[in-house]
Amino acid sequence: MGSSTNQKVLIIGILVLAASVFCLDGQEKLLAIKGGQIHTITDGIIENGVILIRDGLIEDIGPDVLVPSDAEVLDHSGSFIMPGxxxxxxxxxxxxxxxxxxxxxxxxxxxxxxxxxxxxxxxxxxxxxxxxxxxxxxxxxxxxxxxxxxxxxxxxxxxxxxxxxxxxxxxxxxxxxxxxxxxxxxxxxLKRALDEAQKKIEEKKKKAEEKKQEKEKDKEKKKGKSEKEAEEEEEEKIKExxxxxxxxxxxxxxxxxxxxxxxxxxxxxxxxxxxxxxxxxxxxxxxxxxxxxxxxxxxxxxxxxxxxxxxxxxxxxxxxxxxxxxxxxxxxxxxxxxxxxxxxxxxxxxxxxxxxxxxxxxxxxxxxxxxxxxxxxxxxxxGSLEKGKRADLIVFPNNPLENIPVIENVLSGGIYVK
Amino acid sequence: MRYKILRMAFCLTVCLSSVGLVLEAQKGRPPYAVKAGKILTITKGVIQNGIVLVKNGKIEKVGKDSDIAIPAGYKVIDASQHWLLPGFVDIHSHTGGEGYGDINDMVFSLNPGLRILDTIALNTPGLKRAVAAGVTTINHIPGSGSNNGGTGVIMKTAGDDLDEVVLRFPGVLKIAQAGNPERRWSGEIGTGRMGMTWHLKELMLQIKAYHDEWEAYESGASKVKPKKNVKFEYIKEVFDGTLPAFIHVAWFQPVQTVFRMYHDELNMENAVITHGEFGGYQNAPAVSTRKVHFDCGPRLYDFWDDAFHGIITEYAGAGVKNISINTDAVGTGQEKLFLQAAMAVRLGIDDKMALEGITINGARAFGIDDRVGSIEAGKDADLVVWTGNPLDVRSHVILTMINGKIFYEVSRDGQQY
The missing domain is CATH 3.20.20.140 (Metal-dependent hydrolases)
Structure with missing residues (x-):
């Protein structure tokens, strides 16, 4: 009896520890953000939608996104949400x-x-x-x-x-x-700098062509290693x-x-x-x-x-x-x-x-x-709120272009910064 | 001697005649009756559906429209759908001249003889921007490149000529205690904090000695007539309280030096701390127990503990009462004074404190509150019609009147801000 209680305590302890480690790293959390008006920028406005965030990225977004039970729900319903x-x-x-x-x-x-x-x-x-x-x-x-x-x-x-x-x-x-x-x-x-770059590009092209022709000429001949090295060295000679x-x-x-x-x-x-x-x-x-x-x-x-x-x-x-x-x-x-x-x-x-x-x-x-x-x-x-993009959002209490714009919250990579 | 008398007589004539001209010019202006939906008098509360009568460049009467009959011959300005506010007062500005080059002479660290008055250009775009955004009075001052850049001018932002525009000269004695003078650190005296404090104290003691000598002579306590010193002649009033010492200062230690040196040691009750940020707020409790004015801006917040903190919020929280808000134009555009106040509200102060901060408080600090800073009978007719609350970025100016003359009208000049 005693030992099983100890085991339970141990297991719970490990779980708590694991959970706290996950919680410390905010990116591991599964977040569900409920928004009043989500401006996706590229795909219109979603009224009363949900943004699901995992590992700092948008996993799903839409009006009928199913919120998993283990997700932490952040209620911003009524708010105006746009990308960072x-x-x-x-x-x-x-x-x-x-x-x-x-x-x-x-x-x-x-x-x-x-x-x-x-x-x-x-x-x-x-x-x-x-x-x-x-x-x-x-x-x-x-x-x-x-x-x-x-x-x-x-x-x-x-x-x-x-x-x-x-x-x-x-x-x-x-x-x-x-x-x-x-x-x-x-x-x-600027002209000199661009001209020089242009010249180098042309030289490079020319050399590549020459090499191609050479290669075709003597296909049997294998290139020596030293030659290859010399080529690389030559490339390095071009100023950064x-x-x-x-x-x-x-x-x-x-x-x-x-x-x-x-x-x-x-x-x-x-x-x-x-x-x-x-x-x-x-x-x-x-x-x-x-x-x-x-x-x-x-x-x-x-x-x-x-x-x-x-x-x-x-x-x-x-x-x-x-x-x-x-x-x-x-x-x-x-x-x-x-x-x-x-x-x-x-x-x-x-x-x-x-x-x-x-x-x-x-x-x-x-x-x-x-x-x-x-x-x-x-x-x-x-740049927009889409599946797979970074979860960067700004939350306003209402449309900032129609009201006094006061930022309520900012999420960067799924983490609150404000 | 004879030359001196002649010169004095000449100066006196110029002064008197210019005052005469101003009054004449203002007398010729048509009287106005401004009907407004909402009048924010600043000092006497809010009047819904009110009327302001304007005559000879002054406010004649203020009241509810039911109490005031518009006399015959008064031009009616109908702002019954709008808000009426006094012209804003920005007590830290550099917009009166044509450019940065005019405001900093930095060969010497102390320049008590320099006058910004000589660089005013009424056609400068900065002043036009001020008028279009409802700023009607500014304290136009030398820059902070040297420890004492000279003297500033308190002026209106528009008028028929320079004489009408200048409200008071000298307006302030400009001092820079830490900050900009340090930027050109070269080891010469006045660029490090020990040196600039010593330098400025020496200057202040010289001015004080000069002031005391003249006071003793004029009161009859001394029979020896002091020798005139052109450098100190018109700034000695800094020691009888009529000329404010306007001190550019920030950070903890320099702000501490300001109230300890000017207020405590030199017994001055007319020191103004302008800026006061970067940890300067930690002196707020000490500032609140002294007669020192605090003028905040253009920076309105500091950042610590990962958060924005309103500087005014900190000072006000410690009990500092007289606080004004500036733009430090051209640092921040002169037109942005209303945005500065709006931001101060967003950082934690109330609308009343913000509006007082861009009107009456600065005027009080300079002792010009008998002329500007609120809508009261007898004051200068500096009135601005706004579409709504100026603390809302969506509002804009419809009309600006200075000394009873309209200098900006949105229907004529187009909306600018």
Whole structure:
């Protein structure tokens, strides 16, 4: 009797221990979230639906999802639920250039700096509180861009919440960032860099062809190991920055170009005329719509900073909001949450205001979710509420585009952060 | 000597004539009767369906529409579906000039002679943005690049000319205690905290000595006429309480230095802590027991224990009463003062405290509450018609009147914010 009680205690103890271990790791839990109005973004609105989350991913979503008995049910019925915000471009946590860097980079002309091989990930410190703050503001996935330089370097994508860089880094080569200067020295620098990449690509092609022919010629002759090694060595001789630019020229790596003014965009467009495969994404200022026909013709997505401002300063005749202008031109828009952490908290206030000005609410919600996800090549992982995607959600008490937007809860990978 | 008398006479004439001109200009303005659905007077409660009469640039009468008969000849502004509020007061702003270059002279760490007055440009977009968003009074000040950037100006955001716009000069003595001066750390004195405290204390003691000398001479206690010092001449009032010491400060220790040095040691009751974030709130209990004003912004929250904490919420919770909210424009756009207040509410204070924070509290701290900050008879006619509650981001300005003249109208100028 005594021993069986002991056994029971032991078994229960083990079970409790096991359960607590599972509970400690929130991702192991099976969560069922009941929502009032679930905005999936890609598949319409689900009224009074359920989102089933396992291991941080959406296992099922819909109006009639069966909730397993072992699932923890979180009742947000009556609430407005949307996917976590994907920030397509930011300098979050990246310090502004120090005085020393400024004198080195800026005084010698930032326009001519080619830092293509500089990976921004080395400047990301996961413990920086700005990332946790951003998370609480609903930004579950964010692109981090390097700051200064004509060719500024490689942007990364992070999903904050982890302790170490490897825990938060989801894409270390998401795009090559270029700050477009309307300036002859910048033109020269970028053109040379692209030309060199083009040359290397052609050389590589030529060599590959030659090799193919050689191979066909003497099929019997087996290649010596040393020859193969020599080949590899030759590949390594290509500079890292050129390698990256080769990826850009061939369209494997997007070119994110900060073109504050429309003139910067036409400057860049002319520069890229010999490189048709380059995939461009434009980070535009409030007057970028003036280059709208170009953006439309080349199907270039544009990243805008939402603002509460309506008026375009220079022209009385064009007094309307610039986001509205871009919408009118049918451009593909993504919205970049305000850069300063102090303003970031206002993201949904600004979107709300834009909706009042007449910007389509669907365009606004897509612009902070699926469109930026596509820009970053993350559309299979984040940006909408679909089966298999990461369980990143924001819960509002009601529609943030129709009411004072107050975030109630944020889930990142199925874990509450707020 | 003769030159001096001439110069003084000239100054006096300019001053008097400009005052005369202002009154003349305001007298010529048509009288208005503003009918509003809801009047938030700020100091005298809320009036449903009220009327405000405006004459000669001043508020003539405020009351319920059943109690006020609109006199003949008054132009009626019908805002009976809307809210009427006093123009907002932002006591920390840099929007009066044309750019950043104008506000920081950083060769010397102490610049008591510099006047921001000389850099005001009424055509600057920043001021137009202020008007379009209902901000009618700002404290336009030098930057915080040096320990003492000079003197600020309290001004309206629009007017017919500079004389009408300037509400008070000098407005404040601008001081930066820690923060920005540290950023250009180079080892020179005034960039480290020991050095800047010593430097500023020395400056304050010099001003005090100068003030006391003149006070003794003017009261007859001393027969020796002190020598004029142009650097201190118009800032000596910082020691009789009429000129506020406006102190850019943050972090725990510098905020502590501010109330210990200015309030406790130098017996000043006119020190204003502006910013006060990054742990500065831990001094809130000490601040609450002293006559020190707290002006919060543009940063409204700190982040600790994995959560956002409203800085105003912390100060108010410790008992600090007079709190204002700023934008530090152009740091945050001048138009965003209403958003700042809305955010302060979201971070834990009530609507009343937030609205007082962008109207009467700043005015009180500067002793200009007889002119601006609320809707009361006798005050300047700085009135703003809103579509609804300005603490709601969806609201916007319909009309802005400053000194009895309409400077922004949504139907004419288009909605801007």
């Amino acid at each position: 915000v994907v920030s397509p471009h930011s300098y979050l946590g990246i310090p502004p250039p120090s005085a020393a860097e400024q004198s080195a980079v800026f005084r010698s002309g930032p326009a001519i700096a080619n830092l293509a091989h500089y990976p921004v990930r080395y400047s990301i410190y996961p413990e920086d509180p700005v990332y946790l703050m951003a998370l609480k503001n609903g930004l579950t996935t964010m692109a981090i861009s390097p700051r200064p330089g004509g060719i500024a370097g490689l942007g990364a994508v992070i999903q904050p919440g982890g302790e170490r860089l490897k825990d938060i880094l989801v894409k270390e080569k998401a795009f090559l960032k270029v700050n477009v200067y309307v300036n002859t020295l910048f033109w020269d620098m 920055s050129t390698q990256i630019l080769m990826d850009v020229v061939e369209g494997r790596l997007p070119l994110m170009a900060d073109c504050y003014s429309p003139s910067a965009l036409s400057h860049l467009d002319a520069l890229l005329s010999g490189f048709p495969k380059v995939k461009v994404v434009v980070v535009g200022g409030p007057e970028i719509y003036r280059a709208g026909s170009l953006l439309k013709e080349k199907n270039i997505p544009v990243i805008l900073s939402p603002e509460i401002r309506t008026v375009i300063r220079w022209s009385r005749a064009e007094r309307t909001n610039y986001v509205l202008k871009c919408q009118g031109l049918g451009l593909k828009m993504a919205f970049q949450p305000p850069g300063g952490i102090q303003e970031q908290i206002h993201l949904f206030d600004y979107l709300n205001k834009l909706a009042l000005y007449g910007v389509n609410k669907d365009v606004l919600l897509k612009g902070v979710t699926i469109v930026p996800a596509e820009i970053l090549g993350m559309e299979k992982v984040v």
